[in-house]
Amino acid sequence: MHHIKDSLENNQIYIYFISIIIAIILGLSSVEIGQLLESWITLLIAILMFSMFTQIPFTKLKQALNHTKFIGVLLLTNFVAIPILVFILIQLFQIETKPLELGIYLVLLTPCIDYVIVFTHLGKGDAALITIATPILLIVQMLLLPIYLTLMLDYPLQELIVFEPFVTSFVVIIVVPLCLAILLQYFSKWQPLILRTQQLTSWLPVPMMSLVLIAVISSQINKVLASAEIVFTVIPIYVCFLLCAPILALLTGKLFGLSIIEQRTLTFSTSTRNSLVVLPLALALPSEIALITSTVIITQTIIELMGELVYIRVFPKVIN
Template identity: 45%
Template sequence: MINKSILEEKQISIYIIILLISVIVGLAWDQSNIFEHAIEPIIGVLLYSMFCQIPFLELKQALKNRSFFAALLFGNFILIPLLVWLLVSIFPLNPVTSIGVLLVLLTPCIDYVIVFSHLGKGDSKSVLASTPLLFIFQMVLLPLYLWFFLGKETVGIIEVTPFVKAFFYLIVIPFVLSIITQLISKSDNRIGKSILSFSGWLPVPLMALTFFVVIASQVGMLYEDPAPILTVVPIYVTFAIIAPLTGKLSAKIFKVDVYGSRAVSFSTGTRNSLVVLPLALSLPAPENQLVAAVIVTQTIVEILFELIYIKVIPIMTNSKTKE
């Protein structure tokens, strides 16, 4: 019988299968763009289910392991932005494509990175405890990063009203509902506990469904004009190779132990594509389709590299790291 743990451990295989199916459907069916209408509601429910699994009510827990906390923030919000700045300088992009690249590479993952850290023999519990802080920091810093990297003219492409609406409906509301659910479950409310328990089953199937509707609806456009996507693949591959090393460097600076160092490497190498995707879709058409496709491309590259990370990061971060 399938339980939640098995579902989470097999999620990479599930996503790869769904990616292949979605490409086949998207290329074989001329009306596959109809799935586009399902993207936002599915992502809204997905984010609610993900936020329910994040212990926002236990924020103090993240501060107990101060060296890990410092390494995680320094790696994700200082070293990674420097790496991204270097990459976009080496691989120049047009303004619209740059928005997609920056949205996804500047935001650390807050969901399946926990499972990857566990599979890679890292300190997944500390990652879980730190997810509220990662979420809050990236939402606060992302507008500043975009302004710094893109400048006023390019940021002007982003219409503020739909962007704010997408952020409110697809991030703020699911976030608030998840906090309410956690509060109710803490008060020994049977319904609240049942909802919280049921939400734990949702992230993997809903993430797979999100991959399907996004890729199936966009792959036709990419097939007809693959040039923009091909320009970002070198950036994503280079990032995927270097990012875990920046995590290891940050862990070394703050003298994090072996298991914490592995977790920091997973965090710096894993990005928050599905949380920023709604923000990309809120951009004016037709730019929003290109930005969304750029973000989804990073997810595909990342999933393939996670299979490598699981084997390589434990070897890369060995007993020589300070225990």
């Protein structure tokens, strides 16, 4: 059984691409199917978030104290160097459309906490080390994201965000699954049944991610095609990010004297973004804004997955 689970995780890039193709076919062939799947998006994302959060070792946060140097460099790169890079890219490409700018900031300012673990393993980094760091990355990005947006956007957030549905979505899709996952981990130490339940949830992230991709893309594909210029606007930014982020991470890792395997791990974390966590926040925006921001985020996911195929082959050869 573990062999099947490992196979799912190791081949998840290809599974996601197949899911994207299925989603496009469904969305283009039937508007009704897209509308039906759209009504399931919130539930599917909530389950996905829960399944991902159960895999983050919140009860092992103390272990991070054994790797303070790496954690420090990881936080410095993800939350100081990368935000500066993203801000520069926005200025260079002269992104002035507010929802477009918001979507790019949402997805590029938040480091990945889920499939980065598998990609790190495939790219010969330290998957256990990045796993220990994921709770810290999640907590810090949730605290800093509002601050980043306030500092980097040259307009008040309330111009785009209606806070009541936004906060409701954040609570339902992130806070509740997060609290349930932490409780599950805590009580699994004493209750065999709860431990078994937690072990079963480890199967969910890949299939749930596939279902979320199908639901989101099939329900939005016709709207996206009607606004195709958005996609063509952001692709160059994402390609530049894919090229610049690893270089930035590698230079930082060498500067602070990280080991080779730590440098690879840092590079994967710095280059892989957290589209799954910010997507529900984008979908909670007013409909005309949500279309643009969600398109921006979905496009980043697709570009990133293609980039990961290159990363897992190139990083072990370059960082040695």
